[in-house]
Amino acid sequence: MTNEKIITADKLSKRFGDFVAVNEISFEVCRGEIFGFLGANGAGKTTAMRMLCGLSLPSSGEATVAGFDVYRENEKIKKSIGYMSQKFSLYEDLTVKENMRFYGGIYGKSDAFIKQKTASVLEQLHLQKEANKLVRSLPLGWKQKLAFSVAIFHEPVIVFLDEPTGGVDPVTRREFWHMIYQAAENGITIFVTTHYMDEAEYCNRVSIMVDGNIEALDTPSALKQIYQSASMDEVFLKLARKATRADG
Amino acid sequence: MKQFIAFVKKEFFHIWRDKKTTFILLGMPVVQIVIFGFALTNEVKNAKIAVLDNAKDAAASSLITQIDASRYFEVSQHLVSYREIETAFRQGQIKMAVVLPLHFEEDLQRYNKAQVQLIADASDPNFANTVTNYASAIIMDYQRRITNNRKLPYTINAEVRMLYNPQMKGAYNFVPGVMAMVLLLVCTMMTAITIVREKETGTMEVILVSPMKPQLVVFAKAVPYLLLSVINIASILLLSVFVLEVPINGNIFLLVGESILFTLVSLSLGLLISSAAGSQQTAMFISLIGLFLPTVMLSGFMFPIENMPLPLRIISNIVPAKWYYIIVRSVMIKGVGLKDVWQETLILSGMMIFFLTVAVKRFKIRLA
Numbered sequence: 001m002t003n004e005k006i007i008t009a010d011k012l013s014k015r016f017g018d019f020v021a022v023n024e025i026s027f028e029v030c031r032g033e034i035f036g037f038l039g040a041n042g043a044g045k046t047t048a049m050r051m052l053c054g055l056s057l058p059s060s061g062e063a064t065v066a067g068f069d070v071y072r073e074n075e076k077i078k079k080s081i082g083y084m085s086q087k088f089s090l091y092e093d094l095t096v097k098e099n100m101r102f103y104g105g106i107y108g109k110s111d112a113f114i115k116q117k118t119a120s121v122l123e124q125l126h127l128q129k130e131a132n133k134l135v136r137s138l139p140l141g142w143k144q145k146l147a148f149s150v151a152i153f154h155e156p157v158i159v160f161l162d163e164p165t166g167g168v169d170p171v172t173r174r175e176f177w178h179m180i181y182q183a184a185e186n187g188i189t190i191f192v193t194t195h196y197m198d199e200a201e202y203c204n205r206v207s208i209m210v211d212g213n214i215e216a217l218d219t220p221s222a223l224k225q226i227y228q229s230a231s232m233d234e235v236f237l238k239l240a241r242k243a244t245r246a247d248g
Numbered sequence: 249m250k251q252f253i254a255f256v257k258k259e260f261f262h263i264w265r266d267k268k269t270t271f272i273l274l275g276m277p278v279v280q281i282v283i284f285g286f287a288l289t290n291e292v293k294n295a296k297i298a299v300l301d302n303a304k305d306a307a308a309s310s311l312i313t314q315i316d317a318s319r320y321f322e323v324s325q326h327l328v329s330y331r332e333i334e335t336a337f338r339q340g341q342i343k344m345a346v347v348l349p350l351h352f353e354e355d356l357q358r359y360n361k362a363q364v365q366l367i368a369d370a371s372d373p374n375f376a377n378t379v380t381n382y383a384s385a386i387i388m389d390y391q392r393r394i395t396n397n398r399k400l401p402y403t404i405n406a407e408v409r410m411l412y413n414p415q416m417k418g419a420y421n422f423v424p425g426v427m428a429m430v431l432l433l434v435c436t437m438m439t440a441i442t443i444v445r446e447k448e449t450g451t452m453e454v455i456l457v458s459p460m461k462p463q464l465v466v467f468a469k470a471v472p473y474l475l476l477s478v479i480n481i482a483s484i485l486l487l488s489v490f491v492l493e494v495p496i497n498g499n500i501f502l503l504v505g506e507s508i509l510f511t512l513v514s515l516s517l518g519l520l521i522s523s524a525a526g527s528q529q530t531a532m533f534i535s536l537i538g539l540f541l542p543t544v545m546l547s548g549f550m551f552p553i554e555n556m557p558l559p560l561r562i563i564s565n566i567v568p569a570k571w572y573y574i575i576v577r578s579v580m581i582k583g584v585g586l587k588d589v590w591q592e593t594l595i596l597s598g599m600m601i602f603f604l605t606v607a608v609k610r611f612k613i614r615l616a
Contacts, residue, residue, distance in 0.1 A: 053457050075459060083457040087450025093265040094258065105254020106460045134265075151454075160457075 004031040006158060006189045007052065012061035014047050021047040023212040024061060029191060031157075034184050036203030037193040040240050043209040045193045046086070046162060052191070053083055053160055066157045079107070082159035082188075084151040086166060088143060092136040096127055096146065099135060100153055107154035121149045141172035145179060152183055159183065161192040165199065177202050197233040206232070208239050215239045251460045255468035262442065263472055273438065277430040277480045281487045284422045292378050295343040298325040298336050303352035311364075311390050315346065320382045337369055344368045344379045356394075412497075412581050419492040424576035425549030427484050427507065428569040432514045432543055434480060435473050437535040439518030443469055444531045447522075462611050470515045477511040478504075497583030506579065506589070509596050510572040516603035517568070523610035543569040571595050 007029035014022040022044045029035045039045040050056040052065050054074045063070045066080040090099050097118060104114035122128045125145055135143060144164065152159050161180075165173045177199065184190055192203070200206045200220060207217040216223055216239060220232055227235045263270055297315070301308050316323040321344075325336055333345045347365035349355070355362035366383050368376035413420045446452040455465060481504060488494040496503060517539065525531035544550055546560065547569035553561055564570050571592040578584045586593070 055453065055456055078457060078459040081457065083454055085450045085453045087453075089450050089454045091258070091262070091451060092449075094261050098258070098261055102254055102258045103454075103458075105257075106251045106455065106458045108251055108459065 005029070006031045006033075006066060007035075007191065008062075008064050009048075009052070010062040012048065012051060012063050013059050014044075014051060014056065015059045020212050022051070025209070025212075025214045027207055027214060027217055029158075029189060031189055032184055032187050033205065034180065034190040034192065034203045036200050036206035037191060037209070038195065038197075038200055038206055038236060039193070039209035040195065040243060043243070044212040045209050048209070049160055049162055049191070049193060053081060054078055080157045082151040082154065082156040084147055084159070084161045084164050086163045088147060090135045090143060090147050090150060093134060095132050095134055096122070096138075097131045099146070099150060103150050103153050109154055117153060117155075121153065125149060141168055141175070144168050144172065145176060148176065148179055148183075152188060156188065158189040158191060161190065163193055163195070165194065165196060173199070197231065197236050200232040200236070208236060210239055210243050215242070252464055252468055255460070255465065256471050259442070259469060259472040263476070269438075273434055273476055274479060274483070276433070277426065277484045278487065280426045280430060281423070281484060281492070284426055285419055285487075285492045292320045292375070292382055294322045295320060295379055296324040296341060297321050297344045297346060297379075297383075298327050298333065298342045299323050300327040300330065300333060300345060300347045302350045303348045305351075305353040307353035307356055307362075307394075308348045311348070311352075311387065312346070314390050315383065315386050318382075318386055320379070320386075333367060337367075342369075343375065344383065346383065412583075417492075417494070419488065419494045420577075420581050422549070423484070423488040423492065423494050424573050424580060425547065427481070427576055428510070428547055428549065428572050429540075429543060430480055430484065431477055431507065431511050431572075432517075432539060432569060433535075434477055435511050435514035436518040436521065436539055437532060438476075439470055439473050439515050440521040440525060440531040440535055441528050443519065443522035444525050444528050448527060463608050466519055466608055466611055470519065473515060473518075474508070474511055477514075478508065481507045481511075494580070496580050498579035499585065502586055503576065503579045506572070506575045506593065506596075509593065509600065510568065510575075513568045513572075513596055513600045513603065516600050516607055519607035520603050520610070523607055542567050546570060547573045549573055568596060568599050571599075 005028045007027075009028075010026050011024040012022060012026070013020065013024050025048060037045050037049065047056065051058045051070060052063060054070065054077050058070060065077045068074075068076040068080070070077065091102070094102065100118045100121065101114055104117065109117075118131075122131050125142070127142070127146070130138060130142075135146070138146070148161070148164065151161070165176055168176065173196070180190055180192070180202075192199075194200065203220065205217065205219050206223065207214045208223075209215065216226070216235070218226070223235050224230070224232065227238050229235045229238065299312055299315075301312060312323065315321050325332075325342060327333060327336065327345070330347075333347075336342045336345065345367040347367065349363055349365075352362050352364075364387055366380050368380050370376040443452070446455070456462065485496065485500075485503070489496060518535070521531055521534050521538075525534055542563075546553070546556075546564040546567045548564070549569070553564050553570070556564070575589045575592045575596075578589050
């Protein structure tokens with residue numbers, strides 16, 4: 001991790017009519033950092049993330065991603081980031097290899113790059129035997145790990161993970177986080193939303209969103225100290241109790 | 249370009265992996281042509297009729313023989329009284345009854361005037377109309393033959409020529425119709441569904457985060473279905489020429505070109521639907537109810553537009569299939585060139601540009 005700022009947000013807001021989904025949030029993420037973006041359902045974390053990914057235009061405020069402005073340099077941002085959505089984002093009716101070729105292809109990577117990268121990802125995931133099998137036939141845990149590998153297939157600077165471990169068993173979740181650490185070691189910045197508090201402990205820093213605002217932002221240990229809690233779970237509960245917004 | 253090729257490849261994988269759907273897509277035109285060609289025909293062939301011959305003379309029996317000998321009718325019952333006619337109709341055994349009066353030959357020869365009564369089952373008015381027309385024609389024909397040697401004082405002979413389709417084959421009508429239907433169904437419904445499916449599964453979001461341009465995504469989605477449609481156009485044309493014996497009188501390249509234009513209109517419509525529909529079911533529903541029905545009803549293929557009330561005639565103008573149907577009929581059957589269908593071609597092109605622009609615009613807006 002360096003002190004180079006890879007994501008900056010300054011009073012970033014998103015309003016849908018009268019509803020303020022994200023209310024003037026400001027934060028910075030450093031290169032190589034694992035940044036946890038926490039919040040209850042409906043707190044606004046997915047909306048905030050969509051603005052940073054270029055899927056949604058901010059209503060007001062400033063933000064840069066990989067040094068590019070979210071309003072004007074959308075195309076450049078897209079080339080520098082990877083994204084893994086809440087929903088499982090591989091094609092079930094394509095084989096493992098075909099999925100990689102496709103995602104490599106739409107990022108404009110050369111055939112040689114795709115070939116070499118496919119081989120190394122398959123080796124890393126021990127999926128060589130399954131390379132030509134349909135993704136549909138793989139167990140969920142493998143699919144999840146594969147989806148992450150595909151999200152960073154084009155070697156982005158930042159990868160956005162939107163609740164990547166939903167519905168996955170604890171063992172796979174641990175393996176998944178192992179992969180995240182590896183990616184971070186290779187210099188990829190990880191921006192991850194989650195509502196598993198044990199996962200928050202794995203992050204370098206976490207921000208906790210409540211009702212569209214960032215209520216707390218620090219390292220997990222500092223937060224535990226400030227809120228005099230034994231675990232991130234307690235910290236989160238203390239903050240989330242203030243929430244007035246219902247699910248949505 | 250590389251992105252585009254990667255995307256199109258992926259679309260082909262989808263189509264190829266889903267063998268059932270592919271089979272339906274490619275088999276549908278074949279099945280429809282066969283069904284329309286051999287089963288659903290409103291031509292009259294060997295309609296069963298009853299004869300009540302009160303005359304029983306030479307002239308009467310020769311007329312009956314002539315009716316029976318035609319390929320339209322088959323005399324299945326010889327009745328002896330009027331009451332039996334009603335019974336035969338009620339039992340549904342006959343489509344028409346021919347009644348010859350007493351002294352048929354005598355009337356004919358002495359008074360130059362004989363009457364034949366045709367009674368048809370008008371619970372199906374179209375069919376009743378057709379059979380009585382055919383029967384009248386045969387009777388006229390018979391009359392002409394027996395008066396051949398004699399001079400009648402005043403006669404007007406209406407000589408009818410059926411242009412472009414002398415044998416009055418139904419296939420001339422439905423081949424263009426089936427082409428419009430199949431192309432619309434394949435292109436519109438399938439493109440709409442394939443895009444909406446990606447929205448449902450969440451892969452669309454990932455694609456939109458990628459640097460691939462949204463317009464490019466839209467076009468890449470359309471290309472495979474354009475190719476499938478070209479195959480369908482080819483198979484329909486081959487079947488109609490070699491199995492149904494419908495000729496292609498015009499320029500085949502013009503015909504194929506116009507078909508591709510219509511395919512593009514349908515594809516654009518499918519893209520437009522996909523931007524409005526949230527689920528695959530909705531997309532299918534809109535395609536079927538919103539497009540398929542108007543195509544069948546308002547294109548002129550099933551029901552002549554000229555006979556419709558004014559509001560429907562006006563609405564029919566926005567049905568793309570109407571214009572395509574006119575074009576195919578003109579080019580394929582009448583054999584005209586582009587100079588006679590340029591207006592329809594222009595309308596279709598306009599529709600395509602309009603739908604495509606709106607679809608691409610709406611697709612982009614979704615990003616904001």
